[in-house]
Amino acid sequence: MKSGRFSGRLYNAFKEKAVIAIGWSDIGPLTHLNTREKIAARVATTWPEWKPQAVAMSAGQLYRFRSEMKIGDYVVTYDPSRRVYLLGEIAGDYRWDPSIDADDPNVRSVTWQGEVSRDLLSVRSRNSLGAISTLFQLSADVIDDLLRAHKSHQPAKADLAASVEIAEEDVFKNIQEKAIEFTKDRVNALDWFDLQELVAGLLRAMGYKTRVSPAGADRGKDIIASPDGFGFESPRIVVEVKHRQGAIGSPAIRSFLGGRHPQDKGLYVSTGGFSKDALYEAERASIPLSLMTIDDLVEAVIQNYDRLDIETQQLLPLKRIYWPA
Template sequence: MVRAGKRGALIDRFRTAGRVAIGWAELGSLAAVADRPAMVALVRTRWPDWNVYEVGNNAGQLHRFRSDIQVGDRVISYDPDGRVYHVGTVTGPYAHEPTFDPDYPNVRPVTWGGSVPRDVLGVSAKNSLGSVTTVFQVPAETAAEIDTALAGPDAPAAKQAGGAVQDGADLDVVTIADPTAEAAAEQDLFEDLEAKALEFIKDRLVKLSPRDMELFVAGLLRAMGYKTRVSPVGPDRGRDIFASPDGLGLEDPRIFVEVKHRSGPIGAPSVRSFLGGRRPGDRGLYVSTGGFARDAKYEADRAPIPLSLLDLDDLVALALEHYDGLDVDSKRLLPLKRLYWPA
């Protein structure tokens, strides 16, 4: 696994350029750093304030990307908007290419092949792929499950449970005695668990029916202090939900909400259609669990009324922020339990 930057921001460039890339741009080229001890020394020299855990974790990922990954090895990267894992084959050695992206200049050439929707994978595979580590080795069981999914719909069903999962964290640390290093390790573990939890919450939301998604968004708006009206099933006259402080539309803001619950991204034509008929003083909220194409975001920026676009990540963030205020019916659509962690 090589992650495509924060929230998969580089995934389209990975695919069009035939590359996977990682950051650590401050180190310059890694071409002459042939072994792991040399990589550890380089990282320690560049960041002398880092503890042993941070040095080992970062050096391990860099060495794996630069040296351990071999030509012919398969690689995957995740597209969080499309909720798919793209699978490819490494076709060449490490290279330093600042022209690809100044912040992600360390690259490996890749020929991309098939793609696997996250939703067809079992819980164990999803868990193993949820690590926040930039570069890690996918467990053999998960790789086999991805192969099964690539083989097509007639392949055996994915397992829903499994044994222990290795998250692939590549550390040069066996025992951590430094308290600051121990704290850093705990923080990494917390961030890893948090990222996996967020993905599982998104999995739950994706399984909702389109109607239930509309009801959940309406419940979320109520938790934020608005009164809502949900359009009946059928033609919605350009809105799925109407929200306002008084519920009658006599007080501002008057918020018109469109909810699209499908796998593909929304394009500019859908946004323009939603904006048609809006009047000065109206506000718009467009929710798309499949994300938004670039032209849709541009259309929203130039809209004649204030318009907010909400993708699946944004929806989860709002749901967590206002979860305690959700009514019983809304919580039933997304049941969550609280997890405590040492401060």
């Protein structure tokens, strides 16, 4: 069974006109675009600046709306102002109809069965219905819960407090994990110069002053961090930044260590990670040496984000979200 969730802007229009509709109006009718590949090609032509992932995501939702949703499939839309879901069944094939809404001309007819209060649903169903996509598929369990609530007008059997807390914690953990992965994607998309500036900005947020080497041969160091900014005061941290796909091996670690002074501290940052031999080489290094992967870098940036200067935050813009305590 398929289900769509839309913003509340057109909730009343959907209900009154017995339809659902989605946008992407600039690409024109989908009538003759009968494959996902054809839709993707049209999306890419219409918005050439879009990244492949955005093209694929839009094409997938449009194809699902046009072709995968069948007559008789359940569909649900949401009014966030009233916290109610409108439950119905697909009643017609895809059509192009700008009269419903000029910005959302891709239309399917619907036979609406009625409204369901969000408060009547189980915690698991409410979590599933929180997806942010314009169009997505719900599990059979969620559809069954919507049908139960619509028929009985009674809330789900009371969840144990612990079960509710576990469910909420699972959602929070999922959001955290996705946020970290998306942040790592953004860091990985930086060029080498900006990555170097991000590392330097992190060190400044941690109380050091930095000198960043210009592009070119740097004799094994990209950043010097120290309390005074000149490297005279201890600790003097010498930083090497490598932005690549492959893992750093032990030869690179030995080369980095070869030019260090006994009082130096070393930090080696690699977005491609480190080989087992490189880890061993760092453990037996003659000076304190810390190896920082992209995971370590993102964790450190998040922990110190509020202390980053504006220039560094602009390299990796992050938004704060609030979650019920």
